[in-house]
Amino acid sequence: MIITACIFRAGLGIACKYGPMQGASLNGINLIIEFIWLISGIGYYLLKERKVYRMDLKLTAYGAASGVLVAGIIFFMMLALKHGNASVVLPIAQMSFLLTFLLSMVFLKEKLTVLKAF
Numbered sequence: 650m651i652i653t654a655c656i657f658r659a660g661l662g663i664a665c666k667y668g669p670m671q672g673a674s675l676n677g678i679n680l681i682i683e684f685i686w687l688i689s690g691i692g693y694y695l696l697k698e699r700k701v702y703r704m705d706l707k708l709t710a711y712g713a714a715s716g717v718l719v720a721g722i723i724f725f726m727m728l729a730l731k732h733g734n735a736s737v738v739l740p741i742a743q744m745s746f747l748l749t750f751l752l753s754m755v756f757l758k759e760k761l762t763v764l765k766a767f
Contacts, residue, residue, distance in 0.1 A: 651746060654746065655746065658739075658742065658743060658746075659739060661682070661723075661726075662726060662735060662738070662739040662742060663735060663739070664678075665678060665723075665726060665727050665730050666730040666735045666738075669727075669730075669731065675727050678727070679723055679727065682723050683716075683719070686716075686719055687716075722745075726738070726742050729741075729742070
């Protein structure tokens with residue numbers, strides 16, 4: 650799954666670099682990405698979760714925080730690609746997976762296993 654995530658992240662980065670070079674609007678690209686993210690999240694919930702949640706402040710806050718963080722990822726990656734080479738910016742952006750791996754052990758108390766380390 651992580652290899653697939655890396656491939657998708659790389660594809661997104663290349664599209665975000667190539668699109669504006671061909672005259673696409675950065676804001677338009679961002680709007681489309683965020684719309685697809687929203688639809689994908691709803692689709693995932695309907696297909697995989699199938700749990701009944703009552704709307705509460707905590708659930709709404711987590712959803713809003715996730716949306717803001719994803720929008721930030723896209724926004725800052727697009728800015729970095731606007732000013733830098735994809736061959737430099739995208740590998741640095743890919744390192745976020747490693748940071749997430751480390752932070753999950755610190756904050757979520759996930760255990761480091763041989764399989765995870767591999």
